[in-house]
Amino acid sequence: MTLSNKSTKKNTTQQKHPHYVDCDNCSMQAICQPIGSDNQAIDLTNNYLTRRVEVSAEQSSLLPKTPSTCPTLFDQASPLTAIFAVCSGTFKLCQKNDAGIEKIVGFRFPGELMGEDALFLERYNYSAVALGDNSVCEVFVEPLSACSQLAPELQQNLIQLLTKQSYEQQRNAHAITGKKSADCLLAAFLLNICQRNAKHSGSESVFELTISRQDIACFLGIRRETLSRLLSKFQHEQLINLNGKQLTLLSLNQLKKLANL
Amino acid sequence: MTLSNKSTKKNTTQQKHPHYVDCDNCSMQAICQPIGSDNQAIDLTNNYLTRRVEVSAEQSSLLPKTPSTCPTLFDQASPLTAIFAVCSGTFKLCQKNDAGIEKIVGFRFPGELMGEDALFLERYNYSAVALGDNSVCEVFVEPLSACSQLAPELQQNLIQLLTKQSYEQQRNAHAITGKKSADCLLAAFLLNICQRNAKHSGSESVFELTISRQDIACFLGIRRETLSRLLSKFQHEQLINLNGKQLTLLSLNQLKKLANL
DNA sequence: GTTTAAATTTGATGTAGATCAATAAAAGAG
DNA sequence: CTCTTTTATTGATCTACATCAAATTTAAAC
CATH class of the missing domain: 1.10.10.10 (Winged helix-like DNA-binding domain superfamily/Winged helix DNA-binding domain)
Structure with a gap:
């Protein structure tokens, strides 16, 4: 089991979402597991990874419920700081086009990534909003980048993650687009x-x-x-x-x- | 100018497509230019790159014109051998779903990539068909992979290319999907x-x-x-x-x- | 609990685009 | 060039979905 004590504790204090994803079924796995298969495997992940951060509607329960205090994980066009994997719950991804019209471009379920497609522009392409009480794993991009410079295997895994995402993205898009009725x-x-x-x-x-x-x-x-x-x-x-x-x-x-x- | 003599010659023998893309405007640039900015830059590209390969309807002009002899660059589900950048002309990308219904999932114009999203599954996700007399640059994946193991900078550039593609892909999808009328x-x-x-x-x-x-x-x-x-x-x-x-x-x-x- | 507000369902009608059908215009073949 | 085939345009009708409107359910506030 790859979870820290801290994370496990959180799990017991909040029982609304019993469906936490296994790390084995998570798309982030390529870059959030210690690298090297031998006993002397190094764990660089402490440098850039925070596990099971809660993102909940309750976080802002003291504030009046306006769109601005809704449980937004990150905002479209803001600078990329981290990429995320959903641990539990559901997120919706919203995108405003040039004309200011907002569209939902996707949903993310446990084990799926958010923000990884911002690595190129270094700004998020959409906003991510929690539907209910959710939790995420957070991978900070700057230290990840630094680590991957040092560890070729990590860099290789990052390539693998990105190509897999590209594929998944297209597959999900194809599942929806071009349906007539x-x-x-x-x-x-x-x-x-x-x-x-x-x-x-x-x-x-x-x-x-x-x-x-x-x-x-x-x-x-x-x-x-x-x-x-x-x-x-x-x-x-x-x-x-x-x-x-x-x-x-x-x-x-x-x-x-x-x-x- | 980054083109070889051979390529330039081809350009003069075939004048139907005056609009060859500049390498400067090509999405493949990150991995098909010599790496290292100093004078002692090494050119690994000879190991995996072939410039300006023609893909034309005329290639198969001696054969009867059936769908099977149409100018297909690669077929959906066949093993990935190379990724391509369009030099001139237009390609259509066709995808068959499980039910066998064929759909056009995109077009590719000069400077744009094809097949790069097959790196994960190592099989092409769609078929690429030339509309008219086209040409492409071909990057063979196996030697590219070997070279990128040796040159961290190349690997870095490959990541950059993939993240950029992921972004472009989503942007183009967004331009089309969700339009009502x-x-x-x-x-x-x-x-x-x-x-x-x-x-x-x-x-x-x-x-x-x-x-x-x-x-x-x-x-x-x-x-x-x-x-x-x-x-x-x-x-x-x-x-x-x-x-x-x-x-x-x-x-x-x-x-x-x-x-x- | 009660009241109010928001989200969802159901109904009636209008319209954009599909479908069927017939020309018209290009593109190949001989 | 003429003949044939393919591709594109235009017309008439039909249907799925949007739109407007009201009722109902669910959730939030007090």
């Missing part, structure tokens, strides 16, 4: 989020949907009314079941058929 | 391709459109009939002019307004 789009989305959460939620077909209808609709590029109608339709057709926030996919096969066609 | 989508697309070609075509508002209507429509996710109607509408509204393959954007401002809203 809204049915198709929604089916693809539901399958996508359940699959991405399968490893730590324990099931491929059950997921706690903390994302609001508004946010899902915005991400998919449809109206919330349309989304609502479709969810109802899917439920009537026994494709899914929605019980509060608990989403269950009842027929993976039928959903896949819908999503691919 | 087809007008908006088309305006964004026209601006995008003209901008990406501005440096080597010499103009931000003129572009030789070698891509077929079918391919554009497929990429944008609309029907060719709709595309046709929109192009006619744009022409009536004096937003663009189409003369054969010559596309001219008549009002960048109005197009931008259309694209952003």
Whole structure:
């Protein structure tokens, strides 16, 4: 187990999110494990890594709830200081275009990265907002860069991480874009989020949907009314079941058929 | 000038594409220039780089014209051997999903990369097809990898290249996805391709459109009939002019307004 | 608990773009 | 050059989704 005592303590004080990701299933793994496979492995990670930092709505509970005090991990266009891996909870990634119109460009679940695509411009490409009480691992870029100059293996791992991310990014984009009908789009989305959460939620077909209808609709590029109608339709057709926030996919096969066609 | 004599010769024997990209404007630059800024710079590039390879429809002119003999640079799912930069011409990138439905996931213009996102899986994620008579620079991955083990600076440059690509990829995706109306989508697309070609075509508002209507429509996710109607509408509204393959954007401002809203 | 506000669902109607169908214009073949 | 095939444009209709509007549920505030 790679967690420090401090982190474990945090885990016991807050039980709302039982689904912490294993380090083994985390995309950050390439750069946050001690390098070298022998017994004399050096652990450089202390220089740049902080594990399980909480990012919660409660952090700012004393302040009035305005958009500016919402639980934002980092803001679009601000200078890159660290890249993050989600430990628990869900984040939404928002991007404003030149015209100032805000769009949700993605969601991040445990084991997934945020901010790593800012390494080029050294400014974040989107804002990351916590949906509920979340936690993240934080990798500070400056010391990471310094360490990777010294350790070729770390640098190699960083390349591996970046190429993997590039691939994942494209794959997720492809899962959504180019779907014609809204049915198709929604089916693809539901399958996508359940699959991405399968490893730590324990099931491929059950997921706690903390994302609001508004946010899902915005991400998919449809109206919330349309989304609502479709969810109802899917439920009537026994494709899914929605019980509060608990989403269950009842027929993976039928959903896949819908999503691919 | 960084081109070899051989390359320059090729340039004179084939005049159909006057718009070869400058190496200075090419995304491959980080890894295809001699490293070290001093006079004793070593040139490792001979080990893995071949400049200006032609990829043309004419290559296979003796064979019957079937889809299988079309000028494909590489095929989706085949093992990664090299990554490419476009020197001249236009490529379309096609991707088949699990259901076997083919989609155009992008176009590549001079100075842009192809196949670099295959470094993780070591298999190409899409097929690259030349539209007309094109040329590319070819970087063989195995020797590149070997060289980068020896030269930390090259490895650093490779990281830079990958992070830049990740950023560009996301930016281009964002330019297209999430646009509601087809007008908006088309305006964004026209601006995008003209901008990406501005440096080597010499103009931000003129572009030789070698891509077929079918391919554009497929990429944008609309029907060719709709595309046709929109192009006619744009022409009536004096937003663009189409003369054969010559596309001219008549009002960048109005197009931008259309694209952003 | 009650009250208020926000989020979600359901209903009625309008419109953008798909689909079907027919020309028209380019591009190849001989 | 003519003939054939492919690609692009224009027209008529149909449908999925957006939009406007109201009801209902859920969550937050007190």
